[in-house]
Amino acid sequence: MVLRFRGNFTYWSILSIVIAIPIWIFVIYGSVMDRQYDGGIFLSISDGLANGLNRYTDLWDNKDPFFAVAMAGASHISSPWAFFMDLFWIPLAAVGTFFISRSIASPDRSLFFALVTTPFIMVGPAYMAGHGNTPGTAMVLFGWGMFLCRRWVLGGIAIGLLLFLKITVWPVGVAGLLLFLFFRDKRSGGVRALVAMGVTFVVSVTVMAILGWIPGYIESISQNRSYSKTTIAYFGFSDSFSGHLEKLQADWAGSIFVAFLVMVSIAVVGLLFSSMKRRTHPEVFLVTVLLWIAIFGTIASLALTYLWGHHLQAISLPMILAAILFGSLLNVRIWFILWVGLLLILTFILSMWMSPIQLFDHYKSLPAVFDSRVTEISEVPIDANLLNSIPLKDFSYARLGTNDDRGFLGSVREGAVLVCPRFQVFDFSPTEAFAELYECIQRVDVILKTENFNIFGNGMNAANVQPILDYVNANFDCLIVSDRQLCTRR
Numbered sequence: 001m002v003l004r005f006r007g008n009f010t011y012w013s014i015l016s017i018v019i020a021i022p023i024w025i026f027v028i029y030g031s032v033m034d035r036q037y038d039g040g041i042f043l044s045i046s047d048g049l050a051n052g053l054n055r056y057t058d059l060w061d062n063k064d065p066f067f068a069v070a071m072a073g074a075s076h077i078s079s080p081w082a083f084f085m086d087l088f089w090i091p092l093a094a095v096g097t098f099f100i101s102r103s104i105a106s107p108d109r110s111l112f113f114a115l116v117t118t119p120f121i122m123v124g125p126a127y128m129a130g131h132g133n134t135p136g137t138a139m140v141l142f143g144w145g146m147f148l149c150r151r152w153v154l155g156g157i158a159i160g161l162l163l164f165l166k167i168t169v170w171p172v173g174v175a176g177l178l179l180f181l182f183f184r185d186k187r188s189g190g191v192r193a194l195v196a197m198g199v200t201f202v203v204s205v206t207v208m209a210i211l212g213w214i215p216g217y218i219e220s221i222s223q224n225r226s227y228s229k230t231t232i233a234y235f236g237f238s239d240s241f242s243g244h245l246e247k248l249q250a251d252w253a254g255s256i257f258v259a260f261l262v263m264v265s266i267a268v269v270g271l272l273f274s275s276m277k278r279r280t281h282p283e284v285f286l287v288t289v290l291l292w293i294a295i296f297g298t299i300a301s302l303a304l305t306y307l308w309g310h311h312l313q314a315i316s317l318p319m320i321l322a323a324i325l326f327g328s329l330l331n332v333r334i335w336f337i338l339w340v341g342l343l344l345i346l347t348f349i350l351s352m353w354m355s356p357i358q359l360f361d362h363y364k365s366l367p368a369v370f371d372s373r374v375t376e377i378s379e380v381p382i383d384a385n386l387l388n389s390i391p392l393k394d395f396s397y398a399r400l401g402t403n404d405d406r407g408f409l410g411s412v413r414e415g416a417v418l419v420c421p422r423f424q425v426f427d428f429s430p431t432e433a434f435a436e437l438y439e440c441i442q443r444v445d446v447i448l449k450t451e452n453f454n455i456f457g458n459g460m461n462a463a464n465v466q467p468i469l470d471y472v473n474a475n476f477d478c479l480i481v482s483d484r485q486l487c488t489r490r
Contacts, residue, residue, distance in 0.1 A: 009107045
C-alpha cells in the first residue's frame, strides 16, 4: 500500500524535500550577486534605470534590455533585492521543470526534478550569480512547462519576453513552441501561444519605442557581434564556430565532456524508445524532441557567442531535460529510493563537477562568500565616494574605466550627472566605443579615471585610447587616490 498526501503525491515526496534542503541552502548561499566585474555594471545600470535614467541614451551596456529592467524593478522596490535576482529565476525554472516532467512522470518524481535536479545543475561550476544565462534558462523551462500543462497564453508570454531578456536563447524557446504545432491535439494551443508571443513582442517593442530604446537596442545587437569578434581574437582564436568551441574546450575539460556524452546518450536512447512507442507514449516523444532542440540550439548558441567560462551555464537547459527524460524512462515499478539514488548520481554527472571533493570544497566556502557578498550590499564604492567629494553643487561627469565600478551609480549624490553613457569599456571594446567616449568627455566637468583604463593605452586599442588620455592630461587636473584619478576641468 502506498500512503498518499492530498492529491497524487505520496509520502515518498518527503525524501525529495529532505534532499532538497541542503541543495537550496547551497543555492541561497551561492546566488547572491557580488559587486565585482560585470556584477557592478549590472547594479549601476539597474540603479540608474530605477532612478529614471534612460537605457542606451543615458546608460550603455551590451546586455538585453529586459535583463536590466528586471533588476531595476527589484532595485526600485528595494536596492538590496537586485543582488538576489537569481532567487527568483531559479525557483521559476523549478516550476517549469515540474510541469515538463509532470507530463511524463509521477508527481513524486516531478517534485524531485524540480527541487533537486534543477537547482543543482543550474548552480554548477559554470554558474555566476546574477548573470544573464540564469533567466534565459528559467524562461525557456517555464515557457515549455506552461505549454505542457496547457497554459498556452502564459507560456507564449514567457517566450515573447525571452527575446528581450536573453536573445541568444530565444530561438531555442521558439523552436520548442513550434514543435507543439506538429501534434494534432496541441495544435490549437500552440497557435494561441504563438499569438500570445506575438502580442507580447508588439507590446514590448511599442513600450521600448515610446521610451526611445529601439535605436540603442538595434545598435547594441550590432556592437555585440563586433564585441564577440574582437574578444575571440583577443584570446587568440578565430571568429568562427570552431574558434568559439575551441575556446570553450580550452576553458573546460574532463567533466564537461563526460556530462555531454551522458546527455547525448540519454537523448539517443530516448529518441529510439519514444519513436517506437510514439502512439502510446506521445508525451515522452515530445519531451525527447524538446531535449534535442535544446542540445542543438545550445551548441549553436555557444558556437556563435562563447567567450567566457560562465557562458557554459547555458548548457544547463539540455542537462536538466536529459535528467527528466532518463528518470521517466526508468521502470516505474523500481523502488523510489533506488530511483532517487540513480538520479542523484546522474544529476551530479550532468552538473559537470569534476569530483565530489571539488563540490564539497566549494560548498564549504559558500558561507564565507555569502557573508562577504551580503556585507557588500551596504558598501559605498570608491568611485561614488570620490564623486561625492567634488565641492560643486551640480556638475557633469564621465567615468573612464572597465568592469571595476562595483555598482557605484546608485551611491552617487544628487547634482552629479553622468553625461557619458559608456561608464565602462574594455581593451577589446569596438572602436566606436572609444570614439564616442572621446567626443563625450569634451562636455563634462569631472572625469573619474581608473588605472585599468590607463593600461588600455598600451593594449590592442592604444590608438583609440591614447587620444582620450591626451585630452584628459591637457584639459584636466587629476588627483590620484588609490588606483583612481579624480580629474576636474581647468
